[in-house]
Amino acid sequence: MQLRFSAEDEAFRAEVRAWLERQLDGEFRDLRGRGGPGREHEAVDERRAWERALGAAGWIGLGWPAAAGGRGAPLLRQVIFHEEYARARAPGRQGHIGEYLLAPTIAALGTPAQQQRFLPPIARGEQLWCQGYSEPGAGSDLAGVATRAELVGHTWRVTGQKIWTSHAHLADWCFVLCRTSAGARRHEGLSYLLVPMRQDGITVRPIRQLTGTSEFCEVFFDGARTPADHVVGAVGDGWKVAMATLSFERGASTLGQQISFAAELDAIIHAARHNGADRDPQIRQRIADAWIGLRVMRWNALRVLGHGERGELPREALGGKLYWSTWHRRLGELAMEVLGGEAEIIAAAPYALTPLQETFLFSRADTIYAGSSEIQKNIIAARALGLPRGPT
Amino acid sequence: MRFGFTEEQDELRRSVRRILDGAGGVAAARRTMAAGDGHDTVLWRQLARELGLAGLVIPERHGGAGLGWVELVGVMEELGRTLACVPFLSTVGLATATILAAGTEEQQQAILPALARGEVTAALAWLEIGGDPDPAAVTTTARPAPGGHVLLAGKKRFVVDGHSADLLLVVARAPGTSGADGLAVYEVPAGADGVRRHRLPTMDATRALAEVVLADVRVPAASRLGDGGWPAIARALARGRVALAAEQVGGAQRCLDLGVDYAKVRHQFGRPIGSFQAIQHTLAELFVQVESARSAAYYAGWAAAHATADEADEAAAVAAAYCGDAYFHCAAETIQVHGGIGFTWEHDAHLYFKRARASRTLLGTPAFHREDVARRLGLGVADDGADDGAPSTGLGTGPATAPGVA
Structure with missing residues (x-):
């Protein structure tokens, strides 16, 4: 058991930290803490420039294989990068969907031509992507997608509606799970298409969330076009490709997020000490419980990291999403209890929230997106515990 | 970065498991329960x-073998899996830890070889009436007596294996002291004049607890282990809590396994109950808790062996709080998953449930450990208005790398 980072890893950490400090004290000095959940409307153009700066410095695609234009950094290094990124309060990413979801999918399952066509602009921070999965009638039951695509000559024509599509209003491209052969069984006849967003056949409508802000969008496809070869994997094999993408969603970025969780918890501790809420033993118990939960979250992450680079994540990693999302939601509730009556007063009319109010309200989404808690439990039951399939 | 065990450590664990399974697993614990002496001497x-x-x-x-708490964590996990009725927690996890933390080099040389050979067992007599783990609750006194002696007087309760241990380590305070001041631990042969002890009848029949009455027991003043006071004892207790946490992980895993196995074979409504989401989701939550408890116990074991004292103590408190809650929850839910059969004496579920309940209070409740953590975070103490230096998670800000990862 060896739970310290090596000197080489620490040197890498120092390199990341120095670069971030230099940028965020210099050219991008106004971007600390900007963007991210609840703040996606902030500094949109400046953050787009930031994406290019990240790309130019080689920080995008850190974990991709060298053949795909990445640095082939092991998971541990990727986590170090995420930790330092969060610690520096570097701006919320716009390019993460392309970098962490689409790129690994194309690197694993795309054609050489697709890899050459799509990976370099993502690595340069020039092309932003969104994920066209959920539909009004297909949320947890993703195989129920009804958006269809038809090959007309050498062009796919896509028709249908996606929803809860993060960053659709910013994205240049969308990977779309859609039905390409009618009458097939649910998981069959689906294809994974790469569709340019800037075209007449696509309409994007932001959704105002309970936070008052808009991170998610509805995307309407009305005969939207994309070339015949912009399909990842075989036509009709899209379910397998879509599931591969989801498996990347449990990757490195979630392992480093405890740094930002810790900053939130620090703010709560700070508030409790100042307003005297910590004189209440029940509040003390709950803050301590949150802190304990965060430490254990970190050790869970170290354990996954310490599993080494042996391909697939270990079985215990299956619980990660359920754990952190549940913990974070409870943290938001605790924040409101600590603030007492003041919890109710927002930062400014009409609906500007304080950071802790953002934690409270946004964390309600944590247990829904990227596989709801109920779906997570189904996955654990099937894959970790080997329980039999339920009635469907 | 490697969180796993070495081949040698895995082999040790496998050897322990082979012996425990060879003895019949939980059946061995049931035999010991019926015999009533609290120990499986074989x-x-x-x-x-x-x-x-x-x-x-x-x-x-x-x-000794010169190994550490990483190895001990693996052993305790196995002992917890089968509820083994052996004085390992008492002799190794608590008493040896106390001698190592508090004793001088000479005292260690005098006491430890016999413990290492397995000829002598030892018990830490610390808690008293009510079982309050706060050092202020210790009322047993150590009064100076003529001839370089000390008279120990008081009543100890909840002494793990205290009815059978050959050696008692008694926590006592100097007359007129209070709180954590004036506390020390004394080495007392169990057969010394004035020691009266008996096993307490307990709901969890798999772990023996004793009451030890000390009626002016006369021991040499030199039997006081070192002069580290309460901090040395607290350090030993932190080690003991790591040991207990690992035992709790082993028990919790067994509860989950029992529930999963049963859910696969028990049919209702024409299908295995494990195919119903109500059961699946319960067991999925247990899975997350068991794995998280394991991370906590393993980390705390690593910290005990390799980290700074503060890190190790903090990790022990976290593991104690988390594993105490997780084991109880897993044991309770496995009864629920089993339904009626889980409510019977015949089924093993109640043995784990009772062990989990008892373990929650053995070395401090989860609430006690959370309060300890709160204190480390600077909560509940007067705010002087100065923010700098206020303790925090240590993860979110600051120049240093995260504690435990540094």
Whole structure:
């Protein structure tokens, strides 16, 4: 058991930290803490420039294989990068969907031509992507997608509606799970298409969330076009490709997020000490419980990291999403209890929230997106515990 | 970065498991329960002497194996899995830890070799009426007596294996002291004049607890272990809590396994109950808790061996709080998953449930450990208005790398 980072890893950490400090004290000095959940409307153009700066410095695609234009950094290094990124309060990413979801999918399952066509602009921070999965009638039951695509000559024509599509209003491209052969069984006849967003056949409508802000969008496809070869994997094999993408969603970025969780918890501790809420033993118990939960979250992450680079994540990693999302939601509730009556007063009319109010309200989404808690439990039951399939 | 065990550590664990399973697993615990003496002496001899577990964490220079808390965590997990009725937690996890933390080099040389050989068992007599783990609750006194002696007087309760241990380590305070001041631990042969002890009848019949009455027991003043006071004892207790946490992980895993296995074979409505989401989701939550408890116990074991004292103590408090809650929850839910059969004496579920309940209070409740954590975070103390230096998670800000990862 060896739970310290090596000197080489620490040197890498120092390199990341120095670069971030230099940028965020210099050219991008106004971007600390900007963007991210609840703040996606902030500094949109400046953050787009930031994406290019990240790309130019080689920080995008850190974990991709060298053949795909990445640095082939092991998971541990990727986590170090995420930790330092969060610690520096570097701006919320716009390019993460392309970098962490689409790129690994194309690197694993795309054609050489697709890899050459799509990976370099993502690595340069020039092309932003969104994920066209959920539909009004297909949320947890993703195989129920009804958006269809038809090959007309050498062009796919896509028709249908996606929803809860993060960053659709910013994205240049969308990977779309859609039905390409009618009458097939649910998981069959689906294809994974790469569709340019800037075209007449696509309409994007932001959704105002309970936070008052808009991170998610509805995307309407009305005969939207994309070339015949912009399909990842075989036509009709899209379910397998879509599931591969989801498996990347449990990757490195979630392992480093405890740094930002810790900053939130620090703010709560700070508030409790100042307003005297910590004189209440029940509040003390709950803050301590949150802190304990965060430490254990970190050790869970170290354990996954310490599993080494042996391909697939270990079985215990299956619980990660359920754990952190549940913990974070409870943290938001605790924040409101600590603030007492003041919890109710927002930062400014009409609906500007304080950071802790953002934690409270946004964390309600944590247990829904990227596989709801109920779906997570189904996955654990099937894959970790080997329980039999339920009635469907 | 490597969180796993070495091949040697895995082999040790496999050896422990082979011996425990060879003894019949939980059936061995049931036999000991029925016999009423609280110990499986045959099993203990195998583990302590043949495998050398008695000296696991004792340095080689004192006749032990020279291993540490990482190895001990693996052993405790196995003991917890089968509810083994052996004085390992008492002798190794608590008493040896106390001697190592508090005793001088000479005292260690005098006491530890016999413990390492498995010839002598020992128990830490610390708690008193009510079982309050706060040091202020210790009322047993150590009064100076003529001839370089000390008279120990008081009543100890909840002494793990205290009815049978050969050696008692008694926590007592100097007359007129209070709080954590004036506390020390004394080495007392169990047969000394004035020691009266008996096993307490307990709801969890798999772990023996004793009451030990000390009626002016006369021991040499030199039997006081070192002069580290309460901090040394607290350090030993932190080690003991790591040991207990690992035992709780082993028990919790067994509860989950029992529930999963049963859910696969028990049919209702024409299908295995494990195919219903109500059962699946319950067991999925247990899975997350068991794995998280394991991370906590393993980390705390690593910290005990390799991290700073503060990190190790903090990790022990976290593991104690988390694993105490997780084990109880898993044991309770496995009864629920089993339905009626889980409510019977015949089924093993209640043995784990009762062990989990008892373990929650043995070395401080989860609430006690959370309060300890709160204190470390600077909560509940007067706010002087100065923010700098206020303790925090240590993860979110600041120049240093995260504690525990640094």
